[in-house]
Amino acid sequence: MDRIKFSIRLSGLSWAESASAVAIRLASSPKEALILFKARLRHRNLQTTVVDPHDSHAAVFTLKHCSSCPITNSSRLIPSLHAHLLKTSLLSCAHVSCALLHCYSIATLSFARILFDEIPNKNVVTYNTMITCYARHGNVIAARGLFDQMPERDIASWSAIICGYMHRCNPSQAFLLFREMIQAGKSKPDPMILVTILSGCAESGSLGLIGKSVHAYIERNHMDVNVQLGTSLIGMYGRCGCLKSAFTVFERMPERNVMHWTSMICGLAIHGYSEEALAFFERMLGTGVRPNKVTFTGVLNACKHAGMVEAGHNYFCSMKSDFGFDPEIYHYGCMVDLLANSGMLDDAYSMIQSMKVEPNVVIWTSLLAACKKYKNFDIAEKVIEKVLQIAEPDDDGGVYTLVSDLYALGGRWNDVQKVRVLMDRLVVRKKRGSSFIEVEDLRSSSCS
DNA sequence: ATAGGGTTAG
Numbered sequence: 001m002d003r004i005k006f007s008i009r010l011s012g013l014s015w016a017e018s019a020s021a022v023a024i025r026l027a028s029s030p031k032e033a034l035i036l037f038k039a040r041l042r043h044r045n046l047q048t049t050v051v052d053p054h055d056s057h058a059a060v061f062t063l064k065h066c067s068s069c070p071i072t073n074s075s076r077l078i079p080s081l082h083a084h085l086l087k088t089s090l091l092s093c094a095h096v097s098c099a100l101l102h103c104y105s106i107a108t109l110s111f112a113r114i115l116f117d118e119i120p121n122k123n124v125v126t127y128n129t130m131i132t133c134y135a136r137h138g139n140v141i142a143a144r145g146l147f148d149q150m151p152e153r154d155i156a157s158w159s160a161i162i163c164g165y166m167h168r169c170n171p172s173q174a175f176l177l178f179r180e181m182i183q184a185g186k187s188k189p190d191p192m193i194l195v196t197i198l199s200g201c202a203e204s205g206s207l208g209l210i211g212k213s214v215h216a217y218i219e220r221n222h223m224d225v226n227v228q229l230g231t232s233l234i235g236m237y238g239r240c241g242c243l244k245s246a247f248t249v250f251e252r253m254p255e256r257n258v259m260h261w262t263s264m265i266c267g268l269a270i271h272g273y274s275e276e277a278l279a280f281f282e283r284m285l286g287t288g289v290r291p292n293k294v295t296f297t298g299v300l301n302a303c304k305h306a307g308m309v310e311a312g313h314n315y316f317c318s319m320k321s322d323f324g325f326d327p328e329i330y331h332y333g334c335m336v337d338l339l340a341n342s343g344m345l346d347d348a349y350s351m352i353q354s355m356k357v358e359p360n361v362v363i364w365t366s367l368l369a370a371c372k373k374y375k376n377f378d379i380a381e382k383v384i385e386k387v388l389q390i391a392e393p394d395d396d397g398g399v400y401t402l403v404s405d406l407y408a409l410g411g412r413w414n415d416v417q418k419v420r421v422l423m424d425r426l427v428v429r430k431k432r433g434s435s436f437i438e439v440e441d442l443r444s445s446s447c448s
Numbered sequence: 449a450t451a452g453g454g455t456t457a458g
Contacts, residue, residue, distance in 0.1 A: 021449085053449085060449050098450035105451095128451040135452095159452045195453045202455095231454040238455090262455045297456045304457080333457025362458050369458075398458090 021057040024065075033065040034077050041088060056093040059085060063099035067106060078103050098125045105133030128156045135164030155187040163196050171200040175210050191229045194218065198232040202239040211236045215245075225249070231259040238267015258289050265298035274306035293325050300334035304341070312338045329357050336363050340370030345379050361387060361396045368402055377410050393426040400428045 024040075027033035040058055059081075066078055082100060085091040091100065097119045105112040116122075116130045127150040134143035140161075147153070147161045158181045165174035178197055181187055194214055201211035215233060218225060225233065230253045237246035246267050253260055261284040268277035281299050284291065291299075296319045303312030316335055319325045327335075332355050340348035348367050352359050364387040371380035384403050391399045400423045407415040422428075 057449055064449085093450095095450045100450095102451070123450090125451050130451095132451060154451095156452050163452065190452095192453045199454070226454095228454040233454095235455055259455050264455095266455060292455085294456050301457065328456085330457045335457090337457065366458050 021054060021061055024058050024061040027065060030062075030065040030069050030077050033062045034081060037062040037081070038084065041084060051090055051093050055088070056090055056096050059090050059093075059096045060099045063096070063103050067099070067103045078107075092121070094121055094123050094126065097121075098123075098129055101126065101129045101133075105129060105136070109133060109137045109139070124150070124152060124154050124157060128154075128160050131157065131160040131164070135160060135167065138168065140164040140168045140170070153187065155190050155193060158187055159190075159193045159196060162193065166196055166200045166203075169203075171203065174200055178210075189217070191223070191226050194223075195228050195232045198229075198236045202232070202236040211240065215249075225253070227255075227257060227259075231263055234260055234263035234267065238263055239270065241271050243267055243271065243273065256287075256289070258284075258292050258295060261289055262292065262295040262298055265295060266301065269298045269302035269305060272305045274302040274308070277302035278311075291323060293319075293328060293331075296325065297330040297334060300331055300338070304334050304338040307338070307342055309338060309342050309344065326356065329355075329360060329363070332357070332359070333363055333366065337366040337370075340367045341373070343370075343374055345370060345374060345376050349379055349382070359386070361391055361399060364390075365396075365399055365402065368399070368406070372402065372406050372409065375409060377406070380406050380410075393423075393428040397428045400426075 024033050024036045027036055037058055040055070044052075044055065062081060066081065078100075082091075085096060085100065090096050097115075101112055101115055101119070104115055112130065112133045116126065119126055127146060131143045131146050131150075134140070134146065143161055143164045147157060150157065158177065162174045162177050162181075165171070165177065174197070178189075178193070182189070194217075197214055198211060201214070217223075218229070218233075223229075230249060233249045234246045237243070237249065246264060250256070250260055250264050261280065265277045265280050265284075268274075268280060277298060281291070281295070281302075284295075296315065299315050300312055303309075303315060312335060316327065316331065319327065319331065332351065336348045336351055339345075339351060345367070348370065352363060352367065355363075364383055368380060368383045368387060371377070371383060384406070387399055388403065393400075400419060404416050404419040404423070407413075407419060
């Protein structure tokens with residue numbers, strides 16, 4: 001507060017003048033923005049029902065501050081702001097009500113829905129905001145309900161619902177809607193929605209069916225491949241194993257940022273091109289691009305695939321000492337796998353114990369798989385105890401099978417029996433492995 | 449002025 005007063009005195013403006021939309025936009029915290037906004041309202045003494053656009057601007061900027069800050073910092077400010085907006089009729093402005101809805105939608109679904117129902121003049125953005133809110137809270141059915149009943153849709157509406165399906169791990173439904181959108185022909189895909197689709201392709205591996213046709217669509221329509229779109233194209237091709245295509249996109253990027261490099265490195269690493277991945281990393285450093293945390297998951301993954309224990313260890317240390325990144329679960333995942341699969345089970349176990357983050361099923365499973373490989377029952381015993389505590393029968397069915405396999409390998413048939421009984425009780429079912437190839441002609445699935 | 453996006457270990 002003192003800082004604001006001080007800077008206002010320096011600027012030579014009056015208090016009210018300073019509380020303009022611009023000053024609010026530049027405020028350093030939601031609280032500061034709110035103080036300025038309230039001061040502005042006091043000065044303007046708003047009682048009429050006619051909304052001055054300058055006031056609604058100021059309100060929107062204040063709300064933007066609240067929505068972009070962590071919930072805990074702004075959650076108490078929002079109701080206070082809400083009250084002021086109601087008193088001054090500012091809430092009748094669609095921009096303001098949307099911005100407020102967005103604020104609530106980050107924290108709580110129920111409040112957002114109440115507000116949504118109370119907004120009289122809902123426009124496309126109001127609906128889009130509410131759909132996004134449902135999607136964010138995992139209720140894609142409610143999101144779809146709103147999507148189906150909204151009077152008109154724009155590209156962001158499609159984007160919101162498609163994104164919702166993607167995050168609920170239902171890419172096929174997302175792809176279906178995407179094609180529906182193309183066929184309806186009213187909304188033209190923009191780079192953002194293509195990014196969403198492409199990242200889903202990468203996840204589900206349905207490259208030929210969707211990913212390639214999206215790429216073809218981009219080329220056919222001479223769309224600008226912006227930074228994000230470039231990244232997701234490289235990522236999609238890389239993940240699906242089309243490293244040549246990934247490289248072509250990479251080469252064509254007018255400027256390459258850390259994410260382009262990282263996508264390339266990760267793609268190469270996943271498919272076992274360890275040397276190439278590491279060469280890419282060195283090349284990246286040579287061009288002066290600073291790696292980020294994800295870059296290191298690619299680098300460590302490359303080391304893992306090639307069994308390069310020493311190099312992996314060096315990169316792992318360099319990540320912290322040269323670049324200041326604390327290792328995250330992904331990095332530990334690579335390291336544990338690297339050590340364990342090289343037979344250094346004790347080191348892998350100590351690494352897990354040294355972790356600053358809570359180890360998850362993935363980490364324990366990779367160590368356990370290595371215990372099976374090297375028939376190390378001492379460590380397996382310790383790992384089994386941990387892993388059974390945190391495994392979810394629905395998602396981690398494979399772990400139970402692995403545990404049972406290990407006991408069988410050690411000839412401990414009583415324990416095998418116990419695990420099998422446990423599996424029956426929890427209705428654990430190991431997901432069946434599956435793979436597919438695409439036989440459909442790409443041209444018939446293109447989206448023109 | 450309001451909504452939606454990229455790279456991550458088994």
